[in-house]
Amino acid sequence: MDQQLVSCYRHPDRETGISCTRCDRPICPECMVNASVGFQCRECVGREARARVQPRTVAGGTVAADPVLITKILIGLNIAVFLLELRLGDRLLRDLGLYAACGTDVTGQQVCVGVAHGPDDWYRVLTSAFVHERAFPPAHILFNMLSLWWIGAPLERLLGRSRYLALYLVSALAGSAAVLLLAPDVNTIGASGAIFGLFGATAIFMRRLRYDMRPILALLVLNIIFSFTWSGISWQGHAGGLIGGTLIAVGLAYAPRDRRTLVQWGTCAAVLVASVVVSAIAVAQVTS
Known part of the structure; x- marks a missing residue:
């Protein structure tokens, strides 16, 4: 049986048969990010990146883009x-x-x-x-x-x-x-x-x-x-x-x-x- 196509959650005019392995929302090729297993949407990848431990200074402060x-x-x-x-x-x-x-x-x-x-x-x-x-x-x-x-x-x-x-x-x-x-x-x-x-x-x-x-x-x-x-x-x-x-x-x-x-x-x-x-x-x- 063919997989049923649904619309991408970000692009309703695009049909897809792929879903994000994290949130299970349908995603088109433009919204896909390769993961260790399957694909993830860009929002889930962004949340994961923000949740990672940020680098710290010697004293434990946050490393800033402009350190001075x-x-x-x-x-x-x-x-x-x-x-x-x-x-x-x-x-x-x-x-x-x-x-x-x-x-x-x-x-x-x-x-x-x-x-x-x-x-x-x-x-x-x-x-x-x-x-x-x-x-x-x-x-x-x-x-x-x-x-x-x-x-x-x-x-x-x-x-x-x-x-x-x-x-x-x-x-x-x-x-x-x-x-x-x-x-x-x-x-x-x-x-x-x-x-x-x-x-x-x-x-x-x-x-x-x-x-x-x-x-x-x-x-x-x-x-x-x-x-x-x-x-x-x-x-x-x-x-x-x-x-x-x-x-x-x-x-x-x-x-x-x-x-x-x-x-x-x-x-x-x-x-x-x-x-x-x-x-x-x-x-x-x-x-x-």
Whole structure:
């Protein structure tokens, strides 16, 4: 007996005697995909491909089509803010920079500025990491963006987007916490705290992967020396970012595989909470 012909589920005008071995829907030659047994429709093949385990980075993140996209976006944001500074002048430095101070006005009343002014100004602990000096030549932003590309891009490949972004932002907050604790009355700006967090993380992962650590350690030592010898550089922000980034990287690099996600994000959350608590204590000291 001849097999009864039916219409393809995607092309009703085409008759076929073949069905998908997975969903049993009739498929024409255009819709057929060879399988180990028989043929499958393109939808079933697509679902199977999506269900497969995706490749992961060293830290367990998802491998992205553009593995350095976040680094590019961060550099773009910093440059965009810098161009806005050139347009608006010192006003942007005052509005986005990090500082906390209190004093008395002519009437004897206490007046607080910066983060000490109140919750509405706490945005500064993060926005200060995207503001740079307007000096010419623009060495501040140029050096930071080159460092962000050289250090950040390889690190983003290792971590994946979400872990890398968390490392960067929480390192910036850790740097701000150190500034508020040790030098709250100085208007502090720049991405250096976050970049020092990337330095610390790079050292941890080079150690974890058993790479030659001498180049990154030499570069880190040079940057630490510059932090303490060059005038106008916030060594407090550098130190805070370095400590925060290093602690996060330890959790990212050495988390046990069976609890990796929990330990990694738990470490990020712990450093984030610690940074907020230290910042709050520092501001309370300023306002007391």
